[in-house]
Amino acid sequence: MDAELAKDVKSALEASLAEVAAGQDVVDILPSLGWSEIQTLDRPGADRLLFDVLGRKLAGVRALDELIVHRVFRAGALELPEGARVVLPHPDPRLGHHGVLASSWDGSGVVAVPNVTADAGTEWWIGDAANAKAVAFGGWDDSLGWSLVDVAAFGSSDGVRVGGTRAQDAWETTLTAGRTAFAQMLASICSSMIQIAAEHVAQREQFGRSIGSYQAVQHSLALAHVATEAAQRGVDVAWVEQTAWSAQVAKALAGRAHDTVSRVTQQITGGMGMSWEFPLHHYVRRGAVFNAMLGTAAAQTSDLGRSLVIGRPS
Known part of the structure; x- marks a missing residue:
């Protein structure tokens, strides 16, 4: 996808998001944009643009399901x-019997649940979960609109169980796709936070000067910018390569970038940045949840280090 087309597609996505009604998700309006044709032209490029916009706009991420289903099916798992x-x-191991749906749950449709039982290793349960109960996913960002479900309820229902190599391949594909998508949204969130902070320091004055003109502030913003750009480069590679290794690197870089950018932007925006009325906290909280999903930056870094030590990049 060339730069001009990517710019037009991104503008169309942003405009469409502004028209999404309450309770609606961006995936509901993608067909009207001719999204299938765009995906056929350049699927990785289309996915990158979509999750970039979703991150910047703090929108719903039901598109994550569609991405994983596509990748798993294409892999033949x-x-x-x-x-x-x-x-x-x-993300909390103490709630291992619970799972997360990246959208609200109305009790209808087919669900795919990895690792239904701890003693079965990598196993999937696939079926209609009409009787499954779900509650709102709380945590630090209750605006996500996600659902928390008891996975044990799925295991006791009628459905198809899949284990063995196919199940393991499907799980690895899920991790790769999910980590890449979360990394993209984290990098995009970081970009939005830097923009918010930059606009703030350009307007605020101290001793008759914009605080953005002070070197200490500029250096801090430069640090945040470098971390974000490094994360985005890693994510770009992950979209193209679609490997477990590149997805882990991208997730590690993006999670670390969010930590850096959160610290920097909250520091230079001062008391205003800590207030509930200032928009920054929405991005800090959303990014913290995304960092926790499918392995934090610290966990990814440890896993990558172990793989390098034993000479077996995954």
């Missing part, structure tokens, strides 16, 4: 029907 919902592991 599992036959997941179009529109299937994927239950991701809860």
Whole structure:
């Protein structure tokens, strides 16, 4: 996808998001944009643009299900029907019997649940979860609109169980796709935070000068910018390569960038940046949740280090 087309597609996505009604998700309006044709032209490029906009606009991320289902089906690991919902592991190990749906749950449709039982290794349960109960996913960002479900309820329902190599391949594909998408949204969130902070310091004055003119502020913003650009370069590689290794690197870089950018932007915006009325906290909280999903930056870095030590990049 050339730069001019990418710019037009991004503008169309942003304009469409502004028209999304309450309770609606961007995936509901993608067909009207001819999204399938755009994906056929350049699927990785289209996915990158979509999750970039979703991150910047703090929008719903039901598109994550569609991305995972597409990748898993293409890999030939599992036959997941179009529109299937994927239950991701809860980031808190103390809630291992619960899973997370990256959207609200109305009790209808097919769900795919990895690792239903701890003693079965990598195993998937796929079926209709009409009787499953879900509650709102709380945590630090209750504006996500996600659902928290008890995965044990799926295991006791009628459905198809898949184990062995196919299940393991499907799980690795899910991790790669999910980590890449979360990394992209984290990098985009960082860009939005820098923009918010830069506009703030350009307007605020101290001793008759814009505080953005002070070298200490400029150096801090430069640090945040470098971290964000490094993360975005890693994410760009992950979209193209679509490997477990590149996805882990991207997630590690993006999570670390969010930590850096959060610290810098909250510091230079001062008391205003800590207030509930200032928009910065929305990006800090959303990014913290995304960093926790499918492995934090610290966890990814440790895993990558272990793989390098034993000479077996994954």
